[in-house]
Amino acid sequence: MNAQPVIDVVNLSKAFGPKVVLSNVNLQVREGESLVVLGGSGTGKTVLLRNIMGLLKPDAGHVAVEGKIIAQLDREELFKVRQKIGMCFQMAALFDSMSVEENVGFSLKRHTTMTRAEVADRVDECLGLVGLKGTNHLRPSELSGGMKRRVGFARAIALKPEILLFDEPTTGLDPVMTDVIGRVILDLKHELGVTTITITHDLKSAFEIADRIALLFRGECIACEAPADFRRNPNPVVQQFLKGDADGPFLQDPPPPKRAMSRALHPPPA
């Protein structure tokens, strides 16, 4: 295993106006490793990925990919680094004016000298890897949510990236499709041997995919360890997140009281 981390997030902080989204986040991902980042909604998980891709500039700290500090690269160098990273967006972000085939082959046509036949072969191969053979000529509007995500995966892996970033790949899907997506990610990880960062809310697939699990809480990374250790982590925030309980330190505002508790506290007038 390579000693130098492939992705090195150092003291990363980012705020939008007065709202601090990330504060002093440190994460290292080694080659071939699969990191899952958990966290409640609005805790800056997507912002973390966007900083890694160079779509946002950090307020403090930096992100280094293969030793190159993203925020210091010029556009040309940044695009070179991005060719090694495949990003899968939360809502797939497919080009809606293009067919599935054109979407998946987009980067091949622009960044390689492959012939049309070679591009078509690679597109078929990528669509095969995500289990969507034969959908080449469909439009994004004709696809279901799960299919869109998988076409997004196929587009991200077309250039054979060394790093894959998944932004909430299962949000808004039914449990079966969630499992399908989880399996596709596992397959991609094993077959391509890529380094991955996956952001998710889905604990089941998180424990399946992860070599390490990190939890972001109020902009800070409060845990980052192997799945077995993560389960045993005594931090009440981690335990509350794992149990999915509304009561505890996780929420900033207290949750609405449960009915029974509410009735006990405020008995109805006799």
Place this chain on the structure above:
Amino acid sequence: MIVRALDKIGAKLLVMMDQAGDFALLSGRTFAAIPRSPFDTPNLMRQFLAVGVNSIPVVVLTSLAVSMVFAVQLSFGFKQFQAEGLASQVEGLAVVRELAPVITGLMMSGRVGSAMAAELGTMQVTEQIDALECLATDPIHYLFVPRLLAAAIMLPLLTGLSIYVGYWGGYGLLVGVEGQSSFVYQAEFFKLLGFRDLRIALTKGLVFGVIIALVGCWRGYRTQGGAEGVGNAPTSSVVTSSLWILIADFFLTKLLLV
């Protein structure tokens, strides 16, 4: 009270300066990106179709309407001095120098500029532009450049078409309705015009094309805030580019006619 008013004016001014700077920067990046590879020919052809070919009916109809209305006014006006013959001369002057380029520019800012703003705005709010970035593709190169080239090449051609249609619109009215001699109309239409006037008209078309494409793309690219933002982008693109077309028209006329 005064301080607060000054504060507000200052803030507005800062926003305007900020926007002007942003627009200038993006425009500069667009021009710099033109020679960069890969050159996307199919994409450019699609824009030629959208900006040029698909706009022909609009340009023909508006040019015809405007030139005919103008001919009616001229013939009515000059009739008061028994100088109907001058109507075709002034018609030629007005159509070639002003009506064709400005009407084409304004119509295209409504038809093409707004479409660009809406398309890029939708792409922005649905993360498609971020996806382009992540696929190591410069959105300026992929989205702005073909639109700029298409508009800069097609607008002069459409202006030429508009002049041609304007000529026949005036002909239909002055010869067909007012009963002037066809031979006289054909000779008189060009009497006050030189080659220079055609050149000025086409230069105006080129400049208007650049304005329409850059403003449309810029407004779309800077869209924020979901459906409302996408709704505002075309409106503000049409308003801004129409305004700049009229301002540019004044200065181009003043400078080029010397």
